[in-house]
Amino acid sequence: MAKSVETNEGANRAREPWKAFQARQRNSDTKxxxxxxxxxxxxxxxxxxxxxxxxxxxxxxxxxxALYYYFNNKEEILVECxxxxxxxxxxxxxxxxxSHGNGLNKVxxxxxxxxxxxxxxxxxxxxxxxxxxxxxxxxRREVRDLKRKIDMAIRSYVEEGIRDGSIAECNVKLASxxxxxxxxxxxxxxxxxxxxxxxxxxRQFADLLTxxxxxxxxxxxxxxxxxxxxx
Amino acid sequence: MAKSVETNEGANRAREPWKAFQARQRNSDTKxxxxxxxxxxxxxxxxxxxxxxxxxxxxxxxxxxALYYYFNNKEEILVECxxxxxxxxxxxxxxxxxSHGNGLNKVxxxxxxxxxxxxxxxxxxxxxxxxxxxxxxxxRREVRDLKRKIDMAIRSYVEEGIRDGSIAECNVKLASxxxxxxxxxxxxxxxxxxxxxxxxxxRQFADLLTxxxxxxxxxxxxxxxxxxxxx
Numbered sequence: 001m002a003k004s005v006e007t008n009e010g011a012n013r014a015r016e017p018w019k020a021f022q023a024r025q026r027n028s029d030t031k032x033x034x035x036x037x038x039x040x041x042x043x044x045x046x047x048x049x050x051x052x053x054x055x056x057x058x059x060x061x062x063x064x065x066a067l068y069y070y071f072n073n074k075e076e077i078l079v080e081c082x083x084x085x086x087x088x089x090x091x092x093x094x095x096x097x098x099s100h101g102n103g104l105n106k107v108x109x110x111x112x113x114x115x116x117x118x119x120x121x122x123x124x125x126x127x128x129x130x131x132x133x134x135x136x137x138x139x140r141r142e143v144r145d146l147k148r149k150i151d152m153a154i155r156s157y158v159e160e161g162i163r164d165g166s167i168a169e170c171n172v173k174l175a176s177x178x179x180x181x182x183x184x185x186x187x188x189x190x191x192x193x194x195x196x197x198x199x200x201x202x203r204q205f206a207d208l209l210t211x212x213x214x215x216x217x218x219x220x221x222x223x224x225x226x227x228x229x230x231x
Numbered sequence: 232m233a234k235s236v237e238t239n240e241g242a243n244r245a246r247e248p249w250k251a252f253q254a255r256q257r258n259s260d261t262k263x264x265x266x267x268x269x270x271x272x273x274x275x276x277x278x279x280x281x282x283x284x285x286x287x288x289x290x291x292x293x294x295x296x297a298l299y300y301y302f303n304n305k306e307e308i309l310v311e312c313x314x315x316x317x318x319x320x321x322x323x324x325x326x327x328x329x330s331h332g333n334g335l336n337k338v339x340x341x342x343x344x345x346x347x348x349x350x351x352x353x354x355x356x357x358x359x360x361x362x363x364x365x366x367x368x369x370x371r372r373e374v375r376d377l378k379r380k381i382d383m384a385i386r387s388y389v390e391e392g393i394r395d396g397s398i399a400e401c402n403v404k405l406a407s408x409x410x411x412x413x414x415x416x417x418x419x420x421x422x423x424x425x426x427x428x429x430x431x432x433x434r435q436f437a438d439l440l441t442x443x444x445x446x447x448x449x450x451x452x453x454x455x456x457x458x459x460x461x462x
Binding site for chain 1: 278280335338362364389392397398399401402404405406408409410411412413414415416417419420427431432435436438439440441442443444445
């Protein structure tokens, strides 16, 4: 954990919304929280389908009736994991909106915070990684409505950036999908024991996705943005 | 299909490697091809696990013994879908390497071609979308080795771009993951009946991912690349 002061400052600033969120969570039922945390972990490790209520009970060392006291079925648990993850991501979006300048800065702040959520927070990773096609139509609709709110918020920052000149004209929907896709995909390759720290990955993703790859000798043909809708 | 000459030219140029690949495919067994194409479609539509050999036989209107003449089991079919998808993607990578100038241009050409593969070619989409964790350890190792070759090729283009100055200093591994993630994710949201054409999506993804979002009034704090490894 030997990090430079600069990194720590950045990390602490970005972690603040989590702290507030997690503090509120602590007021709720601790056992219920343990069920959710263990379930999220198992869903991510073995997949939702391959995780059974029996296995969850065994892991938690509680009886099946005790488990069913909290949740009627596995789907209810998954929906709650999504809800917690999406609620946390929404706080990050709000945080990105209030404390940063232009549209591009908001998008950058959001990408960094969202990447950190996928990298370090199991419920955040559930939102990115688990397939909501596993849910019943009603539950799926609920989860997708929640996800859509996030997508709409990102789009609004991109639109703001286009208006204030910090973001080049582009198809806002595609930009939002490209950002979300790159970050969601982190869950497929990231290993906490790997060489790269979550903070560094999040920062570099935010750089790459907002600034692009371009170096010092960009050729005009590449440097010039192709306007949305052309061709 | 009313497209401008410019778009057609671009699309034809990018489609050439597919044509060569598909022509060679035609020399192989047509019935075996039909099995693979129908299987890929079902895997993508319902998931690998939920697709049974019986269902596949019914769709193809062939008996189970006829189906088992071509493949010993479902896993063999999935591995072959991956192989075809990855072989096609490798051709796109080679095509990007030979006909484009600097490293950034190669990356751009590759992102556009790969996005098109995920958007329009079922075997390409299999590579992006299907979870290789479903495979047995031996088959999974084979598929992951193939995928790694693709990843290594992209990294080599990014490295080339850093050397020739067309790409800014960055963590090459993270850049490759960000590009692949954004493109692979296309499979989760793209609907062929939607308003956007595959060609336009592919081109705009290539723009966004290589040029970034930045507009005309970038602030220096955002415009300045944070060097890899800093902090």
